[in-house]
Amino acid sequence: MLISYLPILILLLVVMGFAISNIIISALIGRHKPTAEKLSPYECGVEPIGSARERFSVKFYIIAMMFVIFDIEVVFLYPWAVAYKSLALFGLIEMAIFIIILLVGYVYIWKRGGFEWE
Amino acid sequence: MIEALIFLVLTIIKIGVVVGVLLLIIAYLIWVERKVIAHMQVRLGPMRVGWHGLLQPIADGLKLIFKEDIIPARASKVVFVLAPVIATVPALMAIAVIPFGDTISIFGKSIDMVITDVNIGILFILAVTSVGVYGVILGGWSSNNKYSLLGALRSSAQMISYELSLGLSLIGVIMISQSLSLVDIVDSQAKYWFVILQPLGFLIYAISAIAETNRCPFDLPEAETELVAGFHTEYSSMKFALFFMAEYANIITVSAVAVTFFFGGWRGPYLPPVVWFLIKMALCIFFFIWLRSTYPRFRYDQLMKFGWKILLPVALLNILITGLVIILL
Numbered sequence: 001m002l003i004s005y006l007p008i009l010i011l012l013l014v015v016m017g018f019a020i021s022n023i024i025i026s027a028l029i030g031r032h033k034p035t036a037e038k039l040s041p042y043e044c045g046v047e048p049i050g051s052a053r054e055r056f057s058v059k060f061y062i063i064a065m066m067f068v069i070f071d072i073e074v075v076f077l078y079p080w081a082v083a084y085k086s087l088a089l090f091g092l093i094e095m096a097i098f099i100i101i102l103l104v105g106y107v108y109i110w111k112r113g114g115f116e117w118e
Numbered sequence: 119m120i121e122a123l124i125f126l127v128l129t130i131i132k133i134g135v136v137v138g139v140l141l142l143i144i145a146y147l148i149w150v151e152r153k154v155i156a157h158m159q160v161r162l163g164p165m166r167v168g169w170h171g172l173l174q175p176i177a178d179g180l181k182l183i184f185k186e187d188i189i190p191a192r193a194s195k196v197v198f199v200l201a202p203v204i205a206t207v208p209a210l211m212a213i214a215v216i217p218f219g220d221t222i223s224i225f226g227k228s229i230d231m232v233i234t235d236v237n238i239g240i241l242f243i244l245a246v247t248s249v250g251v252y253g254v255i256l257g258g259w260s261s262n263n264k265y266s267l268l269g270a271l272r273s274s275a276q277m278i279s280y281e282l283s284l285g286l287s288l289i290g291v292i293m294i295s296q297s298l299s300l301v302d303i304v305d306s307q308a309k310y311w312f313v314i315l316q317p318l319g320f321l322i323y324a325i326s327a328i329a330e331t332n333r334c335p336f337d338l339p340e341a342e343t344e345l346v347a348g349f350h351t352e353y354s355s356m357k358f359a360l361f362f363m364a365e366y367a368n369i370i371t372v373s374a375v376a377v378t379f380f381f382g383g384w385r386g387p388y389l390p391p392v393v394w395f396l397i398k399m400a401l402c403i404f405f406f407i408w409l410r411s412t413y414p415r416f417r418y419d420q421l422m423k424f425g426w427k428i429l430l431p432v433a434l435l436n437i438l439i440t441g442l443v444i445i446l447l
Contacts, residue, residue: 007129007234008214008242014133015210018141019203019360026356030187039191041263042351051192052264060275063422067278070430074285077437078241081292085444092441099434106430115426117419 062114073102124227132233140213144366145175151407158411179359187355190261197260202353202360205253208246209367215239216374217301219384219391231384231392232301239300240292243375244285247330250364251277257361258349269348272338272418279425280329280336286433287322290315290440291379304383313380318436320380322429327372329425331365334410338418373402 041048076098084091109115149164149171156163164171189195216239219231236242251274258270292298294315295306303312313320329336340348350361377383377398386394416424 003125004234004236007133008211008236010129011133011137011211011214011233012207014137015207016203018137018210019206022356022360023199023203026183026185027187029183030185030355032186034188036191038188041190041192041261042346043264044346052262052267056267056271060271063275063279066426067282070282071278071285074282074289077286077289078292078298081289081437082296082298084293084441085296089445092445095441096438103434110427115423117422 059117066109066114069105070102073099128229129233136213136218136233137210140210140367140370141363143370144363145179147366147369147403148178148362149174150403151410154404154407155411158408182356182359185355187357188352190263190352192262193352194260194262197256198352199357201253201257201260202357202364203253204256205250205364206360206367208249208253209364209371212243212246212367212371213374215242215300216371216378217304217383218374218395230301235299235301238298240288240298240303240375240379243371244281247368247371248277248281250368253361253364254349257353261349261352263352265346266349266351269340269345269351272345273332273349276332276336276338276421276425277330279422280326280429283322283425283429283433284326284330286430286437287319287326288379289437290319293437293440293444300378300383304378304385307382307385311380311382316380316436316440318432318439320376322433322436323376323380325429326425327376328406328409329421331368331372331406333369333406335413335416336421337410337415338421369403369406370399373399373406376402 041052043049077095080087080091080095087094152174153163153171164174167173167177189198214233215236217230217232217235221228221230223229254277255270255274258266258268258273261267291303291312294312295303297303297306332338332340345351350358353361374395377395381398384391384395386398389397
């Protein structure tokens with residue numbers, strides 16, 4: 001069965017070779033006349049103010065954490081879905097209990113305004 | 119030994135043909151998109167290079183190769199160069215497990231019209247395409263540009279939010295077909311397409327797929343009126359082209375998955391399977407372009423609210439309904 005992953009490995013090498021060679025070729029044959037203005041960050045033609053490495057909204061961290069929690073749920077659902085017809089009602093109740101526990105957290109996030117963006 | 123050699127040669131031929139066709143489709147997809155949008159807006163679009171601008175992709179490609187390759191002075195150089203590769207490679211790899219035709223036999227040897235039939239096919243696609251988000255966020259962060267950073271943050275938050283409902287929308291189909299292999303899923307649609315059994319699942323998939331590929335009306339990462347060009351503001355030359363290619367490869371992937379999961383894959387009467395697959399995929403892609411020329415852009419808070427408060431519960435509801443119907447039947 002492991003042999004079916006060999007083509008994927010070959011494809012990975014082919015595609016990586018394609019992407020990297022594209023970058024190398026354009027770096028070799030493109031023109032190079034760097035100036036200080038050209039290499040400065042683009043800020044609509046105005047002198048750049050400060051660095052871009054600043055703090056950003058905590059909202060993005062919260063989204064990332066919620067993603068991890070709910071993505072694990074999705075991953076659990078996949079093997080369950082494959083075996084669903086043999087599990088039948090037992091499987092449905094089992095998964096319903098698991099999802100209801102998660103939904104308690106979901107409702108809590110909703111009530112605390114985790115999905116709001118101002 | 120001979121068997122193994124034949125397998126290896128066949129695989130390399132298949133990969134060569136599929137990657138070649140994929141790159142050709144990507145190149146001409148850009149031309150098709152410009153033409154279709156132009157005609158929808160009562161313009162002509164590219165007309166100068168070749169007949170009705172047919173050589174435009176080649177001209178664009180040549181232009182981009184000869185352009186100056188700018189790496190901003192304050193950028194993190196290694197990450198800046200790697201990011202387009204990280205975005206492109208997974209986008210082009212997802213096509214590996216999608217079946218584009220029935221098994222054919224040449225010289226008494228049966229050949230599957232798929233690069234490889236992995237038994238966890240759809241998990242492979244979801245896993246590989248979600249790596250693409252690293253290309254976006256690393257590219258935006260390493261540019262050391264405020265617009266790029268904001269674009270990358272928005273883009274990655276959007277992509278991970280809609281990935282949940284994308285994954286959930288496909289579970290209904292898997293519950294019916296009882297397999298994660300895309301070849302098996304196409305086989306179990308011999309009688310009828312799954313879009314008939316899973317209309318809600320398809321709707322959720324379509325919406326999240328558009329959001330996943332950052333296309334209009336979910337194209338906030340590239341909202342040019344506020345973010346210039348989003349995460350690839352600082353990219354030029356072939357690095358920019360690679361990001362562009364990744365975007366179009368992702369459109370092709372989600373269209374191919376939609377065809378495989380909901381529209382019976384390569385199945386169809388009279389015409390050869392590969393032709394049917396390409397026709398169905400072309401219609402899906404046309405739908406993407408049609409949307410772009412029709413709808414205005416979402417606002418960011420609307421986008422996140424819609425994904426988390428509506429799409430996610432509806433996707434779970436779809437699984438519950440499917441589960442109940444399977445038990446009752």
